[in-house]
Amino acid sequence: MSGNSIRDIFFQECEDLSDALTDGLNEMADGTGDSETVNAVFRAVHSIKGSGGAFGLEDLVGFAHKFETVLDAVRSHELQADDNLMPILLRSGDVLIDLIEAARMETEINQEAVDTTLAALAEFLPDEDQEPEEEFSFQPMVLAIPDVAVSGAEEDTQAGFRISFTPARAFYEVGNDPLHLIAALGDLGSLEVIADLSQIPDDIDNSDWENGYLSWDIKLETPATDETVKAVFGFVEDLCTVSVHPMGTNGEVLRTTTPEAAVAAIPENGAGEPPSPEAPSKQDSEGDKSSGPPEDPAKTAAKPAKGPVKSPPSAAAREAKATLRVDLERVDRLINAVGELIINQSVIAQRIEDAGLGKSDDIQVDLEDYKHLAREIQEGVMAIRAQPVKPLFQRMARIVREVTAATGKKVQFVTVGEGTEVDKTLVERLSDPLTHMIRNAIDHGIEESETRVRAGKDPEGVIQLSAEHRSGNVLIEIMDDGAGLNRDRIKAIAVEKGIVAEDADLSVTEIDQLLFAPGFSTAKEVTNLSGRGVGMDVVKTAITSLGGRIGISSSPGQGSTFSITLPLTLAVMDGMVVTVADQTMVIPIASVSETIRPRKEDIFMLGVEHPVLQIRGEYIPIVDLGTALGHPARDIPLENRVFLLVRTEKISQCAIAVDGISDQRQVVIKSLEGDYGKITGISAATILGDGKIALIVDPDGIASAVSAAPMSQLPAQPSSPLTEPAHV
Amino acid sequence: MYDETKAVADDGAVFEFISLYVGEQSFCIELNRIREIRRWEPVTMLPHSPPFVLGVVNLRGAVIPIIDLASKLGFPPFEPTKRNVIIICNLGEQVIGLLVESVSEILTVDLSEMQEAPRIKEDANNTAICGVISIKDDMTRVIDLEAMMGIGEEPALNE
Numbered sequence: 001m002s003g004n005s006i007r008d009i010f011f012q013e014c015e016d017l018s019d020a021l022t023d024g025l026n027e028m029a030d031g032t033g034d035s036e037t038v039n040a041v042f043r044a045v046h047s048i049k050g051s052g053g054a055f056g057l058e059d060l061v062g063f064a065h066k067f068e069t070v071l072d073a074v075r076s077h078e079l080q081a082d083d084n085l086m087p088i089l090l091r092s093g094d095v096l097i098d099l100i101e102a103a104r105m106e107t108e109i110n111q112e113a114v115d116t117t118l119a120a121l122a123e124f125l126p127d128e129d130q131e132p133e134e135e136f137s138f139q140p141m142v143l144a145i146p147d148v149a150v151s152g153a154e155e156d157t158q159a160g161f162r163i164s165f166t167p168a169r170a171f172y173e174v175g176n177d178p179l180h181l182i183a184a185l186g187d188l189g190s191l192e193v194i195a196d197l198s199q200i201p202d203d204i205d206n207s208d209w210e211n212g213y214l215s216w217d218i219k220l221e222t223p224a225t226d227e228t229v230k231a232v233f234g235f236v237e238d239l240c241t242v243s244v245h246p247m248g249t250n251g252e253v254l255r256t257t258t259p260e261a262a263v264a265a266i267p268e269n270g271a272g273e274p275p276s277p278e279a280p281s282k283q284d285s286e287g288d289k290s291s292g293p294p295e296d297p298a299k300t301a302a303k304p305a306k307g308p309v310k311s312p313p314s315a316a317a318r319e320a321k322a323t324l325r326v327d328l329e330r331v332d333r334l335i336n337a338v339g340e341l342i343i344n345q346s347v348i349a350q351r352i353e354d355a356g357l358g359k360s361d362d363i364q365v366d367l368e369d370y371k372h373l374a375r376e377i378q379e380g381v382m383a384i385r386a387q388p389v390k391p392l393f394q395r396m397a398r399i400v401r402e403v404t405a406a407t408g409k410k411v412q413f414v415t416v417g418e419g420t421e422v423d424k425t426l427v428e429r430l431s432d433p434l435t436h437m438i439r440n441a442i443d444h445g446i447e448e449s450e451t452r453v454r455a456g457k458d459p460e461g462v463i464q465l466s467a468e469h470r471s472g473n474v475l476i477e478i479m480d481d482g483a484g485l486n487r488d489r490i491k492a493i494a495v496e497k498g499i500v501a502e503d504a505d506l507s508v509t510e511i512d513q514l515l516f517a518p519g520f521s522t523a524k525e526v527t528n529l530s531g532r533g534v535g536m537d538v539v540k541t542a543i544t545s546l547g548g549r550i551g552i553s554s555s556p557g558q559g560s561t562f563s564i565t566l567p568l569t570l571a572v573m574d575g576m577v578v579t580v581a582d583q584t585m586v587i588p589i590a591s592v593s594e595t596i597r598p599r600k601e602d603i604f605m606l607g608v609e610h611p612v613l614q615i616r617g618e619y620i621p622i623v624d625l626g627t628a629l630g631h632p633a634r635d636i637p638l639e640n641r642v643f644l645l646v647r648t649e650k651i652s653q654c655a656i657a658v659d660g661i662s663d664q665r666q667v668v669i670k671s672l673e674g675d676y677g678k679i680t681g682i683s684a685a686t687i688l689g690d691g692k693i694a695l696i697v698d699p700d701g702i703a704s705a706v707s708a709a710p711m712s713q714l715p716a717q718p719s720s721p722l723t724e725p726a727h728v
Numbered sequence: 729m730y731d732e733t734k735a736v737a738d739d740g741a742v743f744e745f746i747s748l749y750v751g752e753q754s755f756c757i758e759l760n761r762i763r764e765i766r767r768w769e770p771v772t773m774l775p776h777s778p779p780f781v782l783g784v785v786n787l788r789g790a791v792i793p794i795i796d797l798a799s800k801l802g803f804p805p806f807e808p809t810k811r812n813v814i815i816i817c818n819l820g821e822q823v824i825g826l827l828v829e830s831v832s833e834i835l836t837v838d839l840s841e842m843q844e845a846p847r848i849k850e851d852a853n854n855t856a857i858c859g860v861i862s863i864k865d866d867m868t869r870v871i872d873l874e875a876m877m878g879i880g881e882e883p884a885l886n887e
Contacts, residue, residue, distance in 0.1 A: 340789040583773060629775030675822045676784070676793045679776055685784060685791045693772040693786050 009174060010051050010235070012325065014100045020044045022394050025093045029086050035075070042071045048096065050234020052103070060099045063114060066121045067092045079124055087401070088120045094398050160189060160222050161229050162247040166215035171239035178216065184232045189222025212240075219247060328424070331384050338374075338381045339572075339668035345374045346689035382568070386421035389467045389476075392430060393418050396465055399435050403442045410449055410459060411442055416466035422474045426546060426566055430476070433542040437478050437562055438463065440536070445482035445560055455557060457481065469568075476564040485554040487511045494520060512552045516540040544700070547573055547590050565590075575686070575696065576644070577663035581631040584694045586667055586686055587644060587656070591699045594645035595661065603638050611638055613655045615645070622655045628702050629681055646699040654703045669696065680704075741839045745861075747868050748815065748831040751803030754868040756835060756861070757826075761817045761873060765831060768812040779805070782827060787816065794825040800876060801856060819873055835868070837861055842870065 024041035027033035049064035070089070073079040081089065095117045102109040163185070167178055182193055193216055200213040207213070220229065226244055233242045349367055357363060393415045400413040446452075446461035453459050464479040487508065494500045494514045506514075514520060518537040543550045547567045554560035567573060567590070575586035576595075602614045603622070611622040622643065627633050636659065643655040667686035670693075672679065683698035745756035746765075771783030771794050780800040784791050794814060799805040806829070814825040842859045856876035857869045 336789070343789065631775070670789070670791045672784070672791055675791065675824065676774070679774060681775060685772070687786050687789065687791075691786055692770075693784050693791055695772065695774070 006175075007055065010055060011100070011104045013051065013238075014048055014104075017044045017048050018097045018100060019391070021048075021093050021096070025090055026394070026397065028081050029090060038071065038075050038081070042068065042075055045071060045096065047234060047237065048100065050231045050237070052100075053231050054235045055103075057099075057103045059109070059114070060096075060103055063092075063099055063118060064096060066118060066125065067096060070121050070124050073124070085124060088117070088124070090401060091117050092121055094401070160247045161218075161220045161226065162245045163218040163220060163229065164215065164243050165218060165233070165240060166242075167212040167236070167240040169211050171236055172212055174239065176236055176239065178214070181232055181236065182216070182218065185218060185220055185229070188224045188229065188232070189220055191221075192219040194218070215241075221247075326384075331381070335381050335385070338378045341374050342378055342668060343687045343689075343691070345371055347691050350689050382423075382572075383421075385424050386568075387424045387427050388419050388421050389427060389430075390418040392427050392434065393465055393467075395431060396434055396438050399438050400442065400463065403439050407442060409442060409446050409461060411446055411461045411463055414462060414464040416464060417468045420467035420469060420474065422467075422566065422568060426474070429542065429546055430564075430566075433539040433564075434465075434476075434478070436536075436539050438465070441478055441480040441482070441560070441562075445480040447483050451483075455483075470565075474566045474568060476566065477561055478564075479559065479561040481559040484556040484558055484560055485512060485515075485552070486556075490514055512554065515552065516550070544591070547588060549590055572666050573669055573696070575665065575667045576661055577665060577688070577694070578625075578642075578644075578658040579660050579662060580629070580658050581626040581634065583631075584662070584688060584692065585625070585658075586694050586696045587646075587658075587699065588683075588696065589664065591646045592644045593647055593653075596643040596645060596655065598639050598641070598643055598655075600637075600639040613643060615655075618653075620645075620653045620655055622657055623702055624657045625697065625702060626657075626659075646703065656697075656699065656702060667694075667696070743837050743839065743842070745835045745837060745868075745870065746815070746831055747833055747835055748828045750798045750801060750828050754832075754863075754866060755797075755801075755828075755857075755871050756868045757815065757817065757871050757873065759834060761819075763816045763818060763823065766814045766816065766825075768808045768810060768814055768827065782808075785814070785825065787823075787825075790823065792816065792823055792825050794827055795877075797826045797828050817873060819877055824877070835861070835863070845869070 021041055021044040024033065024037050024044065027037045028041065045064050045068045049061050049068060052060040052064060067089075070079065070085075070092075074081050074085070074089075079085060095114055099109055099114070101107075165178070165181070167176070171178075182191070185191055196215045196217060197213070199215070201207045222229070226246065229244050230242070233240065345367075349371070352363060352367060397413050397415070400411055403409075404411045441463050442461075446463070447455070447457075449459040452461065462481045464477070466477045466479070468475050491500070491506065491511055491514070494511075494517065495502045495504075497520060499514060499517045499520060500506065515536045516539075520537065540550055543564055543566070549565050551563045551565075552560060553563070574589040576589055576592060578585050578587055596613075596615070598613060604612050604614060604619070606612050606621075612619045613622050622638065624633070624638075624641075638657060641657040641659060642661055643657055644661075645653060645655055647653050667688075670685045670687065672682065672685050672695075679695075681698055681701040682695045683701070684696045685693050686696055688694050744759035746759055746762055747754055747756040749755070766787075769785060771785050773783040774781060774793070777783070780796050782794045782796050784793050786792075796805055808827055812827060812829055813831055814827055815831065816823060816825050842861050845857045845859050856871055858872035858875065859870040861868050861870065
């Protein structure tokens with residue numbers, strides 16, 4: 001077991017603990033939490049602190065300690081988690097997660113944020129810098145100790161601790177060694193360790209070696225606090241049963257009686273402390289016995305003895321819901337294979353049809369079963385990648401806190417449908433666009449409190465982030481109850497920036513769409529929050545690259561809603577199968593807003609070679625997909641083609657002319673870039689039912705081939721990601 | 729053929745090649761670069777591709793670009809039929825298919841039998857051939873896949 005892997009496990013655990021922490025804090029903030037919630041938050045912080053200590057993460061531990069102390073005060077009702085304290089607790093949660101992240105990435109943390117939060121916490125600390133009295137014992141999984149409630153740190157005669165320690169099976173499975181823990185205890189003071197061998201089965205040779213048959217009864221004489229002792233086990237507390245009891249000077253467990261057992265002692269050779277003389281060692285000739293079940297002679301001696309410590313199986317039963325951490329690559333490989341299965345299924349179907357077997361033939365029935373099974377497997381595999389949007393939403397809650405703190409606006413953040421599951425990649429790649437939109441909503445959408453009051457609204461604004469599944473897509477909405485879009489100003493800015501002509505007669509929707517035009521940024525002054533020159537166009541690019549679309553609806557004085565529609569997965573896409581110059585191609589349905597059979601009188605020529613289509617009084621450029629892809633021009637007149645109306649980034653709209661539409665279906669996306677490279681106008685390839693490859697068209701790339709379009713003279717769109725500061 | 733060349737394996741590395749025909753000349757490619765040999769099947773054309781890229785085919789779910797070896801080596805392109813074959817080979821991380829007229833046999837060659845290709849004139853078609861091996865009355869030309877595909881000068885296939 002390398003240090004690295006333990007470190008990895010630690011950070012994985014921290015992830016789970018951070019989730020629990022955020023959940024709990026949010027519940028406390030909502031007022032939906034009870035005392036158990038506070039306990040859960042406390043436990044999470046405590047565990048992070050405990051494990052962090054094991055890795056020497058001093059900043060982390062120091063911060064967690066202060067945080068924990070305040071939480072403890074809340075737990076014991078010395079402090080109220082009210083409007084004063086709650087924001088600080090939330091912020092502390094954020095800082096703690098930052099600290100973990102910084103430790104994981106080994107990066108520097110924003111020390112200022114940590115210090116301010118620490119200072120804020122310190123105001124609530126009962127007695128600053130004083131080690132809190134351990135009135136409670138943090139014992140998440142005490143088993144087999146008759147008197148659990150006993151914890152009296154008040155005992156003055158206390159000389160050390162009596163520890164009972166029973167590793168569960170999982171403890172060994174992840175490669176822990178009890179010897180290390182006992183050695184760590186040995187560093188705290190003098191040790192006396194007694195191993196309980198009573199659980200070792202008779203048939204030692206055939207028993208399961210990974211099972212934990214051993215438990216230890218440890219007497220530790222130490223001046224250290226109960227917390228320090230428990231911290232030794234902090235890292236493995238889920239994997240074993242530990243109880244720590246204060247012990248009097250004579251070695252008796254204070255107010256606890258544990259029957260002495262006839263046991264064999266294991267000398268603690270790693271701790272550098274002399275073995276206890278009272279327990280004669282039977283096996284000290286052997287080196288590292290604590291890591292494996294001892295041998296036969298010990299077993300017979302131990303057999304008739306006690307049974308109070310007896311628990312390993314329950315550790316597994318306690319896990320509410322078993323989960324599995326799997327390498328993402330394995331899942332992706334499975335998804336690829338399943339994609340092949342689907343293709344293979346349609347190839348076979350086609351072959352059978354070509355063979356001329358009737359519909360009632362047995363093989364058709366079997367084929368139908370095959371099809372269902374293949375679909376079922378596909379759905380199951382896709383579900384592995386599906387993740388709830390909750391972590392994403394929690395991150396957004398954080399953004400809201402940061403932005404409200406920076407702007408001084410009062411905003412209530414509401415989330416709906418946190419359990420909605422979407423593809424993992426979507427969860428990751430939505431983070432930047434959503435951050436940007438949430439910032440915008442607070443910065444530009446929500447008004448100042450006074451303005452709101454004057455408008456007869458609640459001084460506190462509301463931002464609602466919701467997610468739901470709707471007809472095979474995921475719908476994510478960001479709704480604010482702010483002032484709504486100021487359309488006059490949007491138009492004025494667009495005119496000023498040369499995006500539209502001054503006398504352009506634009507519909508309300510068209511004005512709203514201007515927000516997404518490249519080079520458009522409404523902030524009068526560049527604030528450090530949203531007006532960074534990378535406007536909504538980058539958000540739109542990000543969403544489109546995920547195969548989604550974005551829309552706005554807004555009413556003045558009532559607020560705005562941004563809706564993002566996304567596919568459930570990135571591996572499969574809904575496509576329109578078209579033919580172009582005898583080639584079959586696929587156009588993503590997400591980008592097609594309309595299909596048109598043109599009338600001859602609606603097609604006009606702009607000069608010699610630029611046809612335009614008149615639609616509802618508007619003229620939009622026509623792109624012949626065949627010519628755009630380098631096929632020689634053909635003699636099929638435009639009016640005999642089918643036009644697909646697409647909305648793209650470079651040109652607001654354009655009509656792509658194809659020879660015909662043959663089908664609409666789900667296609668499995670295959671990248672071309674690995675073995676070939678990037679092709680302008682083509683985003684990927686897919687494999688059709690007949691085993692042939694069809695290329696997937698990238699409408700944006702195609703549209704950019706048109707140069708005479710009105711909006712294409714815009715300044716080049718910055719290709720920077722959302723996070724990058726830009727040019728305006 | 730196979731047997732007699734095998735015997736020379738004493739004093740150095742032995743290479744195995746697959747010999748093939750393009751434009752009525754014999755060429756060969758190192759055997760361990762070749763994944764499989766398939767019959768020609770119609771390809772899906774790629775837009776904006778250089779003339780030597782015929783298109784892509786579906787190889788058990790992977791999308792593989794197909795290169796017309798004749799045109800790449802400067803021969804006039806030919807109209808492929810079912811009798812022609814595609815050699816699927818590894819090109820670094822990439823996998824590509826080479827259309828050739830036919831493949832003939834596996835050659836086992838001692839390194840000493842391979843001569844450096846006579847440098848007549850430096851041009852693109854010539855750098856693709858890194859050596860020659862004489863077989864009986866004929867000569868076969870060893871293709872250097874990387875040099876031919878211009879690996880190192882990104883992008884490899886489409887410019």
